[in-house]
Amino acid sequence: MFDPTVFDNLKVAMENAVYDLDNLDSRINITQRTDRLEMSVMSREFGVQFSLREQSGVTAELQLKMDLNNLAAEILEMEDQTPGCSLLLYFDMKIREMETQCSQIENILTDIWKPELRPVQTLSQIYGEKTSTYQNRIELRFSRQINEDQMEDISELLEHVLLTLMELNKV
Template sequence: MYDPTIFENLKVAFENQVYDLDNLDRKITITNRVDRMDFAIMARDFAIQFTLTDQPNVTAEIVLGASVNDLAGEILELPGMNLGCSLLVRFTKRIQNVAIQCELIDQALTTIWENEIQLTQTLSFVYEQEASSYLDIIEVKFKSKLNEEHMGDIADFLDHVLETLEVLTGL
């Protein structure tokens, strides 16, 4: 009999709650969804991207991943392995004043997410166009792996994502 992996269980839990925020609560608008098996490295990833309803200028993308080691370790029931999934939230936002806005974003996200994350901001602009604004890709990567014990935390996690979208929209 088929026994779903940690990845499958978490993917379904995230998917259900995010779709509820879109379809039932109407707090967000889902703009993209990816469910991929990477055969080159035998890994899985699931991503779902969305914006706050009527505020399309800042996006959030939740990315859940499972490596071959995690998938194989679970399927083969290998003892002593720290099995689970990686979790990353990627926000995108246009900014004009790099020095000020990036620091404000760093402070705001550190307050919201506390010590659970590794935070990076990557800036880009289109070559040969005047750089009046930059695309800021803000990645919030979680230090520890997720497993089924974290299912009850998904609603709180999504509240933090929505709070981050609201803060980023205001900056």
């Protein structure tokens, strides 16, 4: 009989909650979804990307990952290890004024998330194009893994993501 892993259970819970925000609540539009099994390193990855239905200028991406060590710890029921998944949050948006807007973005993320790890903003621009905008990919990292004990926190996590999207759309 198939026994779902921590990854499988979290993925289903997260996927259901996000799709409810799209299909039932009409608050977001899902723009991309990934579900990968990386055979070369035996890892799993699930991602879903979305934007607010009324403000599509900023997108959010949730990524859930489980590596071989955690997968093996769960399947082999290793007593000295607690299997879990990594959760990453990304926000993508265009900016024009690097110093001003990046500072505002960092303040918004700090106010909403109170992160242990500083958010990382990666700016990119296509060389040779005459443009005054940068693509800003904002990564919010967490210092610990999550497991089924945090499944009830998914709706609160998503509310924080929605609030972040609303605030970033104002920048």
